[in-house]
Amino acid sequence: MEKENGKLSFPAGFTWGTATASYQIEGAVAEDGRTPSIWDTFSHTPGKVFNDDNGDIACDHYHKYEEDLDLLAQLGVDSYRFSISWTRIHPDVTGPGNEAGLDFYKRLIAGLLDRGIKPLPTMYHWDLPQSLEDKGGWMNRETALRFGDYASTVLERLEGIDMWTTFNEPWTNAWLGYGYGIHAPGRNDIGGAAAATHHFLLAHGLGVQAARSIRPEAEIGLTLNLGHLRSGSSDPEDLAAQRRIDGNLTRIWMDPIFKGTYPQDMLDHYRPYEPGFSVIEPGDMELISQPIDFLGVNFYGPGTVFAAGQEQRARENGFNVGPAPEDPDADHLQVLGVETPGRPKTAMGWEIDAKGLHELLVRIKDEYTDIPLYITENGAAFQDYVNASGEVKDPERIKYLEEHLEACANAIKDGVNLRGYFIWSMLDNFEWAMGYSRRFGIVWVDYDTGRRIPKSSFHWYKELIAANKLVPANS
Numbered sequence: 001m002e003k004e005n006g007k008l009s010f011p012a013g014f015t016w017g018t019a020t021a022s023y024q025i026e027g028a029v030a031e032d033g034r035t036p037s038i039w040d041t042f043s044h045t046p047g048k049v050f051n052d053d054n055g056d057i058a059c060d061h062y063h064k065y066e067e068d069l070d071l072l073a074q075l076g077v078d079s080y081r082f083s084i085s086w087t088r089i090h091p092d093v094t095g096p097g098n099e100a101g102l103d104f105y106k107r108l109i110a111g112l113l114d115r116g117i118k119p120l121p122t123m124y125h126w127d128l129p130q131s132l133e134d135k136g137g138w139m140n141r142e143t144a145l146r147f148g149d150y151a152s153t154v155l156e157r158l159e160g161i162d163m164w165t166t167f168n169e170p171w172t173n174a175w176l177g178y179g180y181g182i183h184a185p186g187r188n189d190i191g192g193a194a195a196a197t198h199h200f201l202l203a204h205g206l207g208v209q210a211a212r213s214i215r216p217e218a219e220i221g222l223t224l225n226l227g228h229l230r231s232g233s234s235d236p237e238d239l240a241a242q243r244r245i246d247g248n249l250t251r252i253w254m255d256p257i258f259k260g261t262y263p264q265d266m267l268d269h270y271r272p273y274e275p276g277f278s279v280i281e282p283g284d285m286e287l288i289s290q291p292i293d294f295l296g297v298n299f300y301g302p303g304t305v306f307a308a309g310q311e312q313r314a315r316e317n318g319f320n321v322g323p324a325p326e327d328p329d330a331d332h333l334q335v336l337g338v339e340t341p342g343r344p345k346t347a348m349g350w351e352i353d354a355k356g357l358h359e360l361l362v363r364i365k366d367e368y369t370d371i372p373l374y375i376t377e378n379g380a381a382f383q384d385y386v387n388a389s390g391e392v393k394d395p396e397r398i399k400y401l402e403e404h405l406e407a408c409a410n411a412i413k414d415g416v417n418l419r420g421y422f423i424w425s426m427l428d429n430f431e432w433a434m435g436y437s438r439r440f441g442i443v444w445v446d447y448d449t450g451r452r453i454p455k456s457s458f459h460w461y462k463e464l465i466a467a468n469k470l471v472p473a474n475s
């Protein structure tokens, strides 16, 4: 890491990118043979998503992808991270791939390659076929096997891809979706969420196996959201609670992948919940822990944990105690929702503290692996608006991004093998349970007309990419 004229320069070859996901941007939910996913069902269930929004049209990227490709080219990114919709490829789960669905992604990939942009597809970003959910979804081992079929189809049929990712944030789908009911499929079942955790990891292993045999020349990895959690105090109870939650967010994923075993404290904790980790079968851990080529890290902000019942101590330590998490396991999780006064927050209510990203990256290197890391998502929602001159100025987002890139630069300086950075998101889009009420894009989307307006952060990022340098936020 070089610092010249007050600017941090990134290593030559550092990958600059932006990210999106299929259900959040594509729309066209009933076109070219696509069948419903769990997010279609969930978003069409009244009361589940803010304002009862859904992804039926979203950014209409399915029809406007050429325009979006031109925006990517204008931005000058090296790589574009997107996800493939399983039900466009295998509408009936079994059987051959659906040509019309495959054609969409072939056109998208060709359009990227024509513009000199590397495609980074994610095979699964939460849009499970509803027909598999009807048989238990990720709580059912069969889903992992069917994922293996689907992974083989996309690997065989989509050409020109150097890097593949199996999963995006399986924690979120397993725990917010199956455990806490906040995301699709909206179940409240801790034992089911633990079983889903294992089946996600198993499916990842099957995806890696398929990639090694079908595309041995390609790199394969996955993206995790590794919660960076701090204990609210040095009280042993709070430290234990922090370790407990860290086990669920981070160790339960990283240990199997990089060490081939689940953490013993997590196996013990989830033993009373059926089926939980009783679904592990011989040979699974070997599949899960096959070497991968890179790890994607999504980071938005750190969190703080106190033991349950410690509201008073949290207040004494300077924290506002937020609402208790909607978590049926909360007694055991022993976590309180906390907010740090005086610390800035995004429109999601998430605390902004880029030091957490630096600490997380160093921890991955120290505790787990030295394989190449990519920040596959980092970004923030703010209250953007189109001003009277028709522009969208988003200085808070630029500041957020600068601070996090500085944390990346510092991590590289400290020996972290960080190879690239993707902003979430290229476009404003359907923000899951928050519907269209939260905007993460560096491009504004007018949902009535489909019009795109690059925000100031887009122009800022374009300059940064061209220079491969960052003027640190606090310099």
Ligand code: FCB
Pocket: 021, 024, 168, 169, 172, 225, 298, 377, 424, 431, 432, 440
């Ligand atoms: C991540 C998701 C992504 C987006 C951001 C804000 O958890 O992977 O789709 O919603 O959060």
